[in-house]
Amino acid sequence: MWWLKDVWVIDPSQKVSGPQDVLVKGGQILEISSGMTEEEVLGKAQGESLETINGKGKFVFPGLIDVHTHLREPGQEDKEDILSGSRAAVRGGFTTILAMANTHPPIDSRALVEFVLRQGERAGYAHVLPIGTVTKGMQGSELVEMADMKAGGAAAFSDDGKNIQNPEVMRLALEYAKLTGFPIISHCEDKDLAGEGLMRRGVTSGRMGLRGIPASAESVIVARDLILAEETGGKLHLAHISTAESVELIRRAKARGVDVTAEVNPHHLIFCDEEIGITDTVLKVNPPLGSRGDREALIEGLADGTIDMIATDHAPHTQAEKTRPFAEAPFGIASLETALSAVWQYLVLPGRLSFDRVVEAWSVTPAQRFGLNGGTLKPGVSADMVLFDPDFKEEINSTTLVSKARNTPFLGKTWQGFPVMVWVEGRLVQRDRTVI
Numbered sequence: 366m367w368w369l370k371d372v373w374v375i376d377p378s379q380k381v382s383g384p385q386d387v388l389v390k391g392g393q394i395l396e397i398s399s400g401m402t403e404e405e406v407l408g409k410a411q412g413e414s415l416e417t418i419n420g421k422g423k424f425v426f427p428g429l430i431d432v433h434t435h436l437r438e439p440g441q442e443d444k445e446d447i448l449s450g451s452r453a454a455v456r457g458g459f460t461t462i463l464a465m466a467n468t469h470p471p472i473d474s475r476a477l478v479e480f481v482l483r484q485g486e487r488a489g490y491a492h493v494l495p496i497g498t499v500t501k502g503m504q505g506s507e508l509v510e511m512a513d514m515k516a517g518g519a520a521a522f523s524d525d526g527k528n529i530q531n532p533e534v535m536r537l538a539l540e541y542a543k544l545t546g547f548p549i550i551s552h553c554e555d556k557d558l559a560g561e562g563l564m565r566r567g568v569t570s571g572r573m574g575l576r577g578i579p580a581s582a583e584s585v586i587v588a589r590d591l592i593l594a595e596e597t598g599g600k601l602h603l604a605h606i607s608t609a610e611s612v613e614l615i616r617r618a619k620a621r622g623v624d625v626t627a628e629v630n631p632h633h634l635i636f637c638d639e640e641i642g643i644t645d646t647v648l649k650v651n652p653p654l655g656s657r658g659d660r661e662a663l664i665e666g667l668a669d670g671t672i673d674m675i676a677t678d679h680a681p682h683t684q685a686e687k688t689r690p691f692a693e694a695p696f697g698i699a700s701l702e703t704a705l706s707a708v709w710q711y712l713v714l715p716g717r718l719s720f721d722r723v724v725e726a727w728s729v730t731p732a733q734r735f736g737l738n739g740g741t742l743k744p745g746v747s748a749d750m751v752l753f754d755p756d757f758k759e760e761i762n763s764t765t766l767v768s769k770a771r772n773t774p775f776l777g778k779t780w781q782g783f784p785v786m787v788w789v790e791g792r793l794v795q796r797d798r799t800v801i
């Protein structure tokens with residue numbers, strides 16, 4: 366049994382934010398209340414061994430749920446695999462991750478869904494839930510067997526990494542996904558507008574002489590998908606929103622009652638295109654980093670609920686690939702282990718976002734939208750839980766990262782504020798930043 370004493374509990378699912386005691390017993394949340402005495406707690410332990418944690422000055426909240434994680438297995442295990450990725454997840458405070466389908470081969474059949482699920486269970490760290498593709502082979506034409514893949518354990522459908530360019534295919538996908546109750550996760554990027562672009566089109570891309578991707582490459586598809594979601598009544602989830610115009614489109618669609626949710630990645634809340642260096646591909650990411658104005662609109666949209674969720678878009682790549690010339694390096698930032706602390710450093714500490722909103726957007730809302738376990742510390746639920754210490758200091762470096770990837774812009778940074786204990790189903794899987 367665990368007794369977290371005098372800890373600041375953040376559980377937006379129960380509208381709790383304040384100092385409490387938390388008891389975990391038999392893998393479940395037993396009780397959250399204040400002023401428990403040792404005698405009472407020992408009575409409740411009923412012989413189970415008790416570990417008491419002094420939670421003063423620390424936060425506890427439901428484990429984060431990341432709805433956008435690339436784990437690369439099967440097929441590209443040199444970048445990451447399900448074991449290394451799910452260890453990185455619990456190091457970063459995530460107890461559930463949704464594994465994107467753009468593996469090699471893509472997850473477009475029930476057998477492959479079952480493979481990812483099994484590998485996740487075998488790893489035994491975060492819950493790994495497979496996302497299935499929308500179209501066979503991610504080719505954008507023929508829909509997968511959604512009901513069969515759901516029966517095998519798929520949690521959502523997405524061709525992420527690639528836009529569904531044909532609007533009729535997208536319309537049908539939204540229509541058929543209704544039968545599963547799952548959202549279609551859309552990677553909004555018009556292929557022709559994006560062309561061979563390498564970063565956001567603007568003053569910086571012009572100065573650097575790099576081919577640009579206009580903001581409209583995203584917003585045009587956001588607008589299209591919102592129209593299709595409204596027409597079909599299907600559930601739509603927009604991945605990695607990055608432009609001010611997209612935020613505005615979503616705001617208006619929500620006012621009309623469209624069944625849409627959207628996510629934003631930490632890097633789009635923290636960086637903008639001006640910070641990209643020609644010799645440094647670490648900030649080369651898709652969608653590309655936008656302007657300062659985009660960043661502001663994303664922070665505002667997340668704060669006011671227009672953007673529902675934060676998701677990492679953890680996109681691990683090898684150093685060999687990322688050290689190629691800018692034009693040839695792959696898009697992506699690996700972020701599972703740093704994302705929560707980055708949001709703490711760059712957004713919560715400066716007062717741009719409340720920590721309560723972060724927990725809501727990264728745990729409660731993802732659980733509700735995707736119909737998952739977790740996202741709450743209600744008594745009786747399985748204890749997927751994080752203890753966050755705002756005073757814990759660490760340097761982000763190659764030796765401590767457990768992901769296979771090193772493509773993070775934060776290498777060499779020393780921060781204060783990390784998840785220091787993580788439980789999955791009541792089992793401690795990370796302590797003082799060491800994965801157990």
Ligand code: NCD
Pocket residue numbers: 435467525526527552649650651652678680681696697698
């Ligand atoms: C992702 C990847 O590497 O798979 N890359 C990225 O820059 N985000 C694909 C994606 O999420 O679109």
Ligand code: ZN
Pocket residue numbers: 525526527552604605651652
């Ligand atoms: Zn994507």
